[in-house]
Amino acid sequence: MKASTLLSQIKADIKKYHDLLPDPKYKPGDDSVESIISGYNQENFRKIMDSKYEGLEEDINKKDLDDFKRRIDYFFSIYAPDEVEFREFIKLISIYLSFIAKKPLHPPGIVFDNGKKVYKKGSHFICTGKNIFLKDKESLCRYCVAENEE
Ligand code: SF4
Numbered sequence: 001m002k003a004s005t006l007l008s009q010i011k012a013d014i015k016k017y018h019d020l021l022p023d024p025k026y027k028p029g030d031d032s033v034e035s036i037i038s039g040y041n042q043e044n045f046r047k048i049m050d051s052k053y054e055g056l057e058e059d060i061n062k063k064d065l066d067d068f069k070r071r072i073d074y075f076f077s078i079y080a081p082d083e084v085e086f087r088e089f090i091k092l093i094s095i096y097l098s099f100i101a102k103k104p105l106h107p108p109g110i111v112f113d114n115g116k117k118v119y120k121k122g123s124h125f126i127c128t129g130k131n132i133f134l135k136d137k138e139s140l141c142r143y144c145v146a147e148n149e150e
Pocket of ligand 1: 145
C-alpha cells in the first residue's frame with residue numbers, strides 16, 4: 001500500500017471521532033502532560049483533515065502496520081479496555097504520526113514521570129527515554145521516529 005492510500009484511509013476513518021478531540025479546558029500555556037498530549041492530538045487531527053496526498057509514494061510495510069495496530073490494541077487492553085472509540089482514534093493518530101508524518105508518538109515538550117523527555121533538535125526528534133521504554137512489553141517506541149539521545 002502507498003502512503004497516500006493509507007493517509008486517505010486515515011482521513012476517511014478519523015472524521016467520525018471529531019467529538020473525541022480535547023476538551024476546551026486545555027489551554028495553551030498549560031504544560032501538564034494531559035494538556036500537551038491533548039494539544040498534540042488536536043493539532044494532528046487538524047493536519048490529517050487538511051492533508052494532501054501528493055508526494056506520498058512510499059510503500060507502507062503491511063506487516064509493520066499490522067504489528068503497530070496490534071501493539072496499540074495490547075496497550076489499551078491493559079490500561080483502558082473499555083475505551084474502544086478512543087483506542088481507534090489514537091490508533092489513527094498514531095499511524096499518521098509514525099507512518100506518514102514521521103513525527104514522534106509523544107509530543108516534543110513532554111516530560112515523563114521519570115524525568116525523561118522528548119524534544120526537537122534541528123530536524124531530528126530526540127527522546128531521552130527511548131532506550132528504557134523500548135524494553136517495555138509490546139513497546140510502540142520501536143515504530144517511533146524519535147531518536148535516542150547520544
Ligand atoms: S520513543 Fe517511545 S517514549 Fe519516546 S516519544 Fe517515541 S513512543 Fe514516546
